[in-house]
Amino acid sequence: MAGRIRSALPLINRIARSDSFLAPHRAAVHRTLQSPVFASSSESSRYYATAAAPPKEQKIKLPVALYGGAGNYASALYIASKKANVLDKVEAELLDLVQALEKSPTFSQFTKDLSVPADTRVKAITDIAEQAKFSQVTKTFLIVLAENGRLRSIDTIAKKFAELTMADKGIVKATVTTVMPLPPSEEKELKETLQQIIGQGKQVTLEQKIDASILGGLVVEFSQKVFDMSIKTRAKQMERALMEPVQF
Structure with missing residues (x-):
């Protein structure tokens, strides 16, 4: 075609x-x-x-x-x-x-x-x-x-x-962003974890993306949900916490 x-x-x-x-x-x-x-x-x-x-x-x-x-x-x-x-x-x-x-x-x-x-x-x-x-x-x-x-x-x-x-086919696409490709064993484990979260009757397909700017950790996106466990985000959260005034 x-x-x-x-x-x-x-x-x-x-x-x-x-x-x-x-x-x-x-x-x-x-x-x-x-x-x-x-x-x-x-x-x-x-x-x-x-x-x-x-x-x-x-x-x-x-x-x-x-x-x-x-x-x-x-x-x-x-x-x-x-x-x-x-x-x-x-x-x-x-x-x-x-x-x-x-x-x-x-x-x-x-x-x-x-x-x-x-x-x-x-x-x-x-x-x-x-x-x-x-x-x-x-x-x-x-x-x-x-x-x-x-x-x-x-x-x-x-x-x-x-x-x-x-x-429509019951396939849920999940995207995981890391600083380097996940080893096959970790990719399999992550896919199994997502499958447990999503439940039976649906199939998870995993796409990997590489982004050095997240510094480490990972970001998982699926079903319009985002789980940001990157070092970059954690560092920002810590920075905001340190900037807050101390309460006595």
């Missing part, structure tokens, strides 16, 4: 030079944007912030509450994907698109250039989605991003969407 995306990239330059390609797609794009699932940018932000479903439609509950613009868009895509029963396919398609952005500076620049007219962005992303044989949900979502000038945020939205798909 990634190969089909790359083969579609030359369309960007061709489309940018000719507005004649846009007319056949305008009506379809505007019909798409009227969908209750893919409302305008401001409407979708308000709508999905409450995780409410359209009247008389199946109500989809978000497995994780996300915030901010990227979180709202990711939530909208999750709801649409669940309703269409294409969650895994949409996740794979977003991953392919992000990989194409990383491999193609031209494509990446195109998505970030807000001086490109909205109609041109819509036409380009529509043709790329069609040539890559993306699902209708992914194609529609990308059209909305193009219309609203949000293609530049696709990588962030994809990460937020991945959080939702992992939670």
Whole structure:
């Protein structure tokens, strides 16, 4: 699929030079944007912030509450994907698109250039989605991003969407930050401890990050919780304690 995306990239330059390609797609794009699932940018932000479903439609509950613009868009895509029963396919398609952005500076620049007219962005992303044989949900979502000038945020939205798909599968991603990689035995022990905290029915996946600025110890983040046991934080706490006036 990634190969089909790359083969579609030359369309960007061709489309940018000719507005004649846009007319056949305008009506379809505007019909798409009227969908209750893919409302305008401001409407979708308000709508999905409450995780409410359209009247008389199946109500989809978000497995994780996300915030901010990227979180709202990711939530909208999750709801649409669940309703269409294409969650895994949409996740794979977003991953392919992000990989194409990383491999193609031209494509990446195109998505970030807000001086490109909205109609041109819509036409380009529509043709790329069609040539890559993306699902209708992914194609529609990308059209909305193009219309609203949000293609530049696709990588962030994809990460937020991945959080939702992992939670949907009962996978809890934990991130541990240390000054050096944890030995396998300590990593295993930490993962087992987190599994006990999270409980049965869910699977913990552990990601390690290296950050020398924490000086030592570790910082663990999962399920929107942060356990900061770094030397840096302890030093700051001690400094604040020493600065406090002595009570007699």
